[in-house]
Ligand SMILES: [Zn+2]
């Protein structure tokens with residue numbers, strides 16, 4: 001399964017059934033997603049429960065996923081900036097990008113995930129990182145500096161909050177951190193489940 005906006009581990013795809021299954025839409029056997037919370041015209045809301053849809057049917061738009069993004073909530077009606085976030089929807093955000101993201105699985109989160117944006121586009125989901133991943137991915141070994149450069153100010157207290165007293169190296173934290181990369185400029189950004 002190849003997605004432009006999802007390059008994370010396959011087991012971080014939400015609603016994906018573990019083994020290949022028979023698609024309820026096209027009847028072919030392939031990797032399938034549960035349709036319960038998807039957008040689809042194929043089944044009524046009452047009939048979606050327990051139904052499955054395959055990768056090919058997702059890419060053809062027989063069913064789609066809604067996504068909460070920094071540009072607003074993306075669903076069958078397009079983008080709706082119900083939260084009035086600071087980031088304006090860029091005029092250059094082509095309808096193809098909205099369609100591409102709707103045909104991309106959600107990533108598994110504890111709470112509702114927020115799809116990050118950069119360079120007037122949705123970023124590419126890379127997967128979850130633990131503190132060790134910040135050290136190993138930083139050019140100079142300064143994991144905290146990389147974390148701070150990736151994380152918005154209102155969320156960047158996680159590092160220091162997680163650091164035990166009298167320690168300089170962070171080994172673990174209580175949260176799950178989601179990493180995104182900009183496909184245009186390579187910028188890394190991330191967020192985590194906060195209360
Ligand atoms: Zn199918």
Ligand SMILES: [Zn+2]
Nearest residue numbers: 118119182185
């Ligand atoms: Zn960028």
